[in-house]
Structures are given as structure tokens and as C-alpha cells.
Amino acid sequence: MSSFKPIKQKKASEEVFEQLRLAIFDGKFVVGDKLPSERELIESFQVSRTVVREAVKGLEASGLVQIKQGATGGAFVKEMNFEVVSSACHDLFFLGRMSFDEICETRFVIEPQVARLAARHCTPEIAEQLLAAEAEEAEVLQYPETVHARQKVHVILADACENRLLGAMAKSMLDLVSNITFKFEPDTNEIHPPGLHKRIVEAVIARDEDAAEAAMKEHLGTFLELLQNVENDYRKSNS
Amino acid sequence: MSSFKPIKQKKASEEVFEQLRLAIFDGKFVVGDKLPSERELIESFQVSRTVVREAVKGLEASGLVQIKQGATGGAFVKEMNFEVVSSACHDLFFLGRMSFDEICETRFVIEPQVARLAARHCTPEIAEQLLAAEAEEAEVLQYPETVHARQKVHVILADACENRLLGAMAKSMLDLVSNITFKFEPDTNEIHPPGLHKRIVEAVIARDEDAAEAAMKEHLGTFLELLQNVENDYRKSNS
DNA sequence: AACTATTTGTTCGTATGTATG
């Protein structure tokens, strides 16, 4: 007898939001397509302009569409890429929901596998990029403003692993670590001596998956542990 | 000479959104806090109610706040959890930006490490849960409607690994795989015979990290390869 | 360069729904 319907009084804008979202998922609007204009949506959904605008605004906040104004404006379905997971991770850390240790651990888990996959899919072009990055790295090591040069190898590997999700995760963690450690500027030469990437690069180019994974593991093992200690001290002295 | 600042004619609602977002990131509002009411925000920002509403709506779509109505209503800062990365992955797949193969590969990379970490942090409570899940799994194997029982072990491990990001990723991939494979309902008993989790559970409870990782790797290796073939056939026959 | 059409951005006034005390 109690099998009556639970009348879901969903908010109108949520309803519109969901329907538009589903339509995009269903491929009724593909990348580059323009959603119906506000006026048309008002007609279709029989709601006020406020409701429509809130719904479309929600789509924009979700990264699904981009809104342009003007005569040829409207809400255009955006090319969604793997940056969404990166920015989600970014938010989680800066809201204090994710610890530095978790970031390091995640790097330690993912990057060796990324190196393995990169070794599996290594092409001559990738090899060239890796060698160039490593040469540059050794060259500019004395200039402290070129810290980012030391990340190039990691970025190249992330792109070369041919798994965009894992690549995005790796790059995101890398980004967070360097953002955080930038604050207390450790002696990078000590914490990250030159030549540390050499074995990784060699293994990847040789397409030796096991060696690539092992080399990355060893690299991150010493490197991240040092960083975690430094970060720990830094946090303690600031509280 | 060209070092003038570009006059950013940002939209008012974007401006309000950004300022509120920054305030939350800065800890000026912590979890459970109520943002100022619409009226107050109108006063502070000197904008219309619509602008304020769109901005707050954007915060809600970003998962930062939850809006409640009524006398004690308002926009409350939400406990942001790792669901955001899960939903980002969800969107990416359903938009066709992520392939089934990438999902499987990601699982294959992450879950063995999750098993390793779970073994490292295994408590008597976890052990109990694992054994219960495995017993239930063996018991209900003949009922096809209980497919989800076979995922319990994975979920428990994801929660037990004490790295929320890796746990969320693992659960998200698991969820996607079972959502997808549900469509073509393969003969699960063949593809996923009973007792496959046994070695994993034993290793985790014994806190043998290497064995846990290896057992999970072996489990996923055969399992995912089969699934990928089935999915491949399914997709071909549907196009 | 000026005009026009279209579309989003912003504001205001008003009314309604919902939860608390």
C-alpha cells in the first residue's frame, strides 16, 4: 500500500541541467555544437529565463559547455579533456582534503607504471625528446630559476605512456608536488642531483619495461622521501 | 612598453564566483559554515540577486557548497570528498573521451598497488570484512543478480589502502567497468570463477605486500583481458 | 562607419515555496 510515488520535487534548474547533460552524453550535441538559445530553451522547457540560465551556468561550471555572448553566441559543447581530473585533484589538495603524503604515495604508485608503459610505446621521436630534455637538464642545473627543466622528463613520459588518464594523474601529482615544494625552496641540487633521470631515460629508450619501472621507482623512492621530510619540517616550523 | 595590464572585463557572476571560491580555499569558510545570505552578498558585492544566485549555483555545481532552503537555509560549505575525481572520470568516459582499454589498463596499474597498501595497513576489522565478503561471494555465486557481491572485495581493499585518492580512482574504474560490462552480461561464472579473490584476501590478511600485489596482478590480468575481448566483440557487432 | 539582428549579461519588482520558532 505504501508503494506510492515519492514525488521528487527537484528544483527546476536541476531538472533542466540534467536533461541537457544527458542530451550531451547521448551525443545529441557533439563537440562544437551550440545548445539552443535561452529563448528556445524557455520555450522547450516552459520555465523562466532564470531557471534556464542557472542550468546552463551549471553546465559551464561542470566544464561541459563554454558560453559566448554576441550575435553568434550561445552555449557551445566544449572539448572535455583530462584536465578535469587534474583540476579536481588540485581543488582537493588546496581544500586540505588531500595530504602531501597521499600525493607522494600516488606519484610513487603511478609513475613507475607510466614509465613502464612509456617504454612499451617508445618511438624514435619520444627518444629524441627525452635525450634533449635530459641534456638541457644537465646544462641548466646551476640556474635555480630553471627548476621546471627537471620536470620535463616526467612530462614527456606521461604523454608517451598512451594512457591519458594515467598521464593526467601523473602530471597532476607532479604539478602539485612542485607547487608545494616551491614554497620552501629546498636545495634542489642536493635533493635532486643531476643524472638521476639518466637510467630512466636509457631504459625507456631501450624499451626495457622492467628496467624503466625499476629505475623510476628508485628515483622516486629517494627523491620523494627527502621531499616529505623537508615538507614535514617546513609545516612544523610554520605552526 | 607593452607591460600594460589587460583590462579584464570579466563577467560579474564569474568575479563573484571566483572571490567566494578563493575565500573557501583560504579557509575563511570551513566545512559546515554558511556563506552570507543572498541579501548580504548583494550588499557586499553590489550586484543583483541574479548574479549572486548564478555564482552560488556555480559553487554548488563545482561541489563546493550545498544549498538548503528554509529559515535556516543558505549555502553551506560541503565536505568535499574524492567523489569529484570519480565523477570527472565518469563524465570523461560517457563523453567518449576515455576508452574501455584505458580504463582496464588504469585498473591494472592501480589496483595491485592498492592491494599492496591494503596489506600494509590491514587491521583485524579489515580482515574480518574481507573474509565475510569472500564467503558471501562464494555463497551467492549461482544467482546472477548478485554480480555486485563480487566487487565487494575490491571496494574493501580500496577503502583499506588508506590513500583516498588511489582508493577513489580504483573504485571509479571498478564502477565504470561493471557499468559497461553489465550491458552485454557475459557469463560471469566463466569469466570470473569463484575463489579468484581467495589468494588476494589471504595475502592481504597475512600482510604480505608482495604476495598481495602479485595476486591482484594475476587476477586482473586474466580477468580484464577476457573482458576486453568480450567488449571488443560487443562493440563490433553493434556497429 | 553606421545600422540592425541576435544572443548573452544584468537589474529590478514581485510572488511563491519551505523550514524554524
Added chain:
DNA sequence: GCATACATACGAACAAATAGT
């Protein structure tokens, strides 16, 4: 039941951006 405080919703109007004529 009533008052209060809040979000939700509607509609009309004007502002601003943009492309085409």
C-alpha cells in the same frame, strides 16, 4: 496559526557583445 528568514521562480526591461549588411 502566525511571523520570519531564506531560497526559488517568473517576467519585463535594458545593457553589452558580436556578426552581418
